[in-house]
Amino acid sequence: MNRSRRTGLSAGAAALTLALGAFALAEPAYAAEPTGNDAGASSDQQGGGDETGIYAAARIQYSGAVAKGGSGNVASSDVNWTPPPCWYAPYLGAKDFKKKMSKDIDTSKNTPGMGGTAGSAIGEMERHYEDDYGWTDTPGYKDYNVEKDGEGMFWAGVENPDEPDYLKRKSCTDLPFWVENGEAPPPQYEEAITPEMLAALAYQHMELPDTEVTLAPEAITKVNLPTWAWLDDAAFDEVQATAAINVPGFNIEATTTATPKSLTLDPGTEDATTIPANGECPIVDGRIGEPYAKGRADETPSCGIVYGRSSNGGTFPLKASLTWEISWTGTGQAGPVGLPDGTIEAVQDITVQEAQAVNR
Secondary structure (H helix, E strand, C coil): CCCCCHHHHHCCCCCCECCCCCCCCCCCCCCCCCCCCCCCCCCCCCCCCCCCCCCCCCCCEEEEEEECCCCCCCECCCCCCCCCEEEEEEECCCCHHHHHHHHHHHHHHHHCCHHHHHHHHHHHHHHHHHHHCCECCEECHHHHHHHCCCCCEEEEECCCCCCCCHHCCCCCCCCCCCEECCCCCCCCCCCCCHHHHHHHHHHHHCCCCCCCCEEEEEEEECCCEEEEEEECCHHCCEEEEEEEEEEEEEEEEEEEEEEEEEEEEEEECCCCEECCCCCCCEEEEEEEECCCCCCCCCCCCCCEEECCCCCCCCCCCEEEEEEEEEEEEECCCCCEEEEEEEEEEEEEEEECCCCHHHHH
16 A cells, blocks of 8 residues: 555654654654664664674764764864764664564553554554555565565664754654665665765764964064964874774775865964965975074064064964865775865964064
């Protein structure tokens, strides 16, 4: 039987809550709530199974230069670019899915007040997975596809725990669906996990070295005296982060690479001049800026600042932003693919004193 997905299950969407921490019909949609923050978004893979070896859960594995327990420290230079707020990924094998889903449906059916429209929706849910009851572009299943156990997995929505927008995080709400091993998810599930999405998630979790600019003079400078700025060679190491999903029948990964590109200086006051004028110091001959050497006080640095007034006993917040060029490679990609540049910012307090010259 085919029915509109919306009319098929929306009537009881607010009533049925399945306790697996993953699936809850949410008003006013017809679909399931994405999995909780601890599923599909961890720094490791956890799973279970029985003698068949079917995993009960798949998590994204992060490795390389990644933060522990949350987002990294890289901000995208493109304010319109964001990692996926949610996605669909392998969740349970057929036997495990039947065990959990049927138990929760039975619990919901026996909950006081689950009659009328809500009870009818629960019955339709049960028929969908047990009695081959489907609707437009969504086939039903016979006995939870148990006969196909080991030949595929049920996929479900996963929330990105680091997505601040609640509605976006909760937007992958279609009911769990079956995907055969080695096959792509049905095309209507546009949020099904891909290598490109893994690359974006690796980007989100990437932890880059802090930006610490070396200055000469170091912390106290003089009005109208050029302050030299440069980065140590160690800041130019390439950094990589990898995200992967590896479960029976489904294995994809992506590695996101960050390479230093340029340094931008913000003096912390309008009464200052940056060198170059736009404040952006590019990489030249494998370095940004040039270390100061004794006797070069009268020279103009390739990267630096000239303050036009003193800080009057206080300090100016010098902000240094290191821009990193970001790209990724992964399953199915022949070569690197560009992503928006990333930036790391650091603030250093600079004292500027009244003087026209200083022995250095």
